Amino acid sequence: MAQRSKLKWIILAFPLLLFIWLTIFLLRGLFSDPTELSSALVGKPVPAFELPDVYNPEKMHTEAVLKGRPMLLNVWATWCPTCQAEHAYLNQLADEGVYIVGLNYKDDSRAKAVNWLNTLGDPYQVNLFDERGMVAIDFGVYGAPETFLVNMNGEVVYRHVGDVNERVWKHVLGPKYEAAMAEYLNQPMEAQTAGAGG
Amino acid sequence: MTRLLTTMWLVALLCLSTAHAANLQTYSFDDPSKEALFRELINEIRCPKCQNQTIADSDADLAKDLRDRTYLMVQEGATKQEVVDYMVARYGDFAYYRPPVQTSTLVLWLGPLVVVLAGAGVILWRVRSRGNTDIGLSTDEQAQLAKLRGTSSPTVDTNADKDKGDPS
Numbered sequence A: 001m002a003q004r005s006k007l008k009w010i011i012l013a014f015p016l017l018l019f020i021w022l023t024i025f026l027l028r029g030l031f032s033d034p035t036e037l038s039s040a041l042v043g044k045p046v047p048a049f050e051l052p053d054v055y056n057p058e059k060m061h062t063e064a065v066l067k068g069r070p071m072l073l074n075v076w077a078t079w080c081p082t083c084q085a086e087h088a089y090l091n092q093l094a095d096e097g098v099y100i101v102g103l104n105y106k107d108d109s110r111a112k113a114v115n116w117l118n119t120l121g122d123p124y125q126v127n128l129f130d131e132r133g134m135v136a137i138d139f140g141v142y143g144a145p146e147t148f149l150v151n152m153n154g155e156v157v158y159r160h161v162g163d164v165n166e167r168v169w170k171h172v173l174g175p176k177y178e179a180a181m182a183e184y185l186n187q188p189m190e191a192q193t194a195g196a197g198g
Numbered sequence B: 001m002t003r004l005l006t007t008m009w010l011v012a013l014l015c016l017s018t019a020h021a022a023n024l025q026t027y028s029f030d031d032p033s034k035e036a037l038f039r040e041l042i043n044e045i046r047c048p049k050c051q052n053q054t055i056a057d058s059d060a061d062l063a064k065d066l067r068d069r070t071y072l073m074v075q076e077g078a079t080k081q082e083v084v085d086y087m088v089a090r091y092g093d094f095a096y097y098r099p100p101v102q103t104s105t106l107v108l109w110l111g112p113l114v115v116v117l118a119g120a121g122v123i124l125w126r127v128r129s130r131g132n133t134d135i136g137l138s139t140d141e142q143a144q145l146a147k148l149r150g151t152s153s154p155t156v157d158t159n160a161d162k163d164k165g166d167p168s
Helices: A002-031 A080-096 A108-120 A132-140 A166-185 A187-196 B003-018 B018-028 B032-041 B061-075 B080-091 B102-130 B139-151 B154-165
Strands: A049-051 A060-062 A071-076 A098-104 A126-130 A145-149 A154-161
Touching: A049 A126, A071 A080, A080 A098, A080 A108, A080 A166, A098 A132, A108 A126, A126 A132, A132 B061, A145 A166, A154 A166, B032 B061, B032 B080, B061 B080
Parallel strands: A071 A098, A098 A126
Antiparallel strands: A049 A060, A071 A145, A145 A154
């Protein structure tokens, strides 16, 4: 008899538990940002590409520029207001020694991009120019700005959608970059110099 | 009069807003089966930028780029799976409107089945427990039943029922 009523309680409590679970699930959905998609590239090597330099159309870069040390790959364009908002902070990061590669994404014109870098400052070690956005598709870029963290082996560690600011750097990107740097600095010295050359 | 004019303008605007579907006419095919595949694909690939639209519906720049890429791949003879794999490799499972069967999406695929089975289970349980009522009598109740069956006539029985129903 006692066994039976216990079973009855479990059955009666089930809808309540289901309701509580559903409430928590939906409440979490309410505060999550649906536009933040995790990159399909995380843990994978960066895709192969060949892109011209922003300043010099003759000069070609390949995916080799994203290998050899931890770095950020920042996707930007002059038509993107948020990129302008984050630019000052990228300059500051570059001054602090953070290695950043820029990927100009479907900009209106090369001249506009060059003008932007000349007037607002150039935080990028390498400037890639993706006129038609085809390489950006290979990276799974769906807007600007986006920032990828690439480790010393040229693998994507993390993708941040939206602007990089002090809060994002302090809580999200910075710690991951530091971890990648620590891994890079802890490897044997000769591998480090060989990697940086490539 | 001005009201009529405004209405007419609004109707005209509405007609204009469907014009973007005509953009798809710019993709020309020699092979009707390729065209069918292209149309099927652009209606099943989700635009990562404007999230609840397919790349056929969306006017976003990125959706156009992805349509162009789909067109190129289909023209070059890619199969449906190849195009879907291409998109998923870059934009994740999100890019395809049909989620794959894997542990994280199992609840999507099996959820409805579980609900139906649970419903059937509850109905079965209730029907069976209703059939079992006279087995669940305690010895006291059985004695009472025997007494009622043995001694009382149907008229007494109805009287007893009436007494029970009466609160006084």
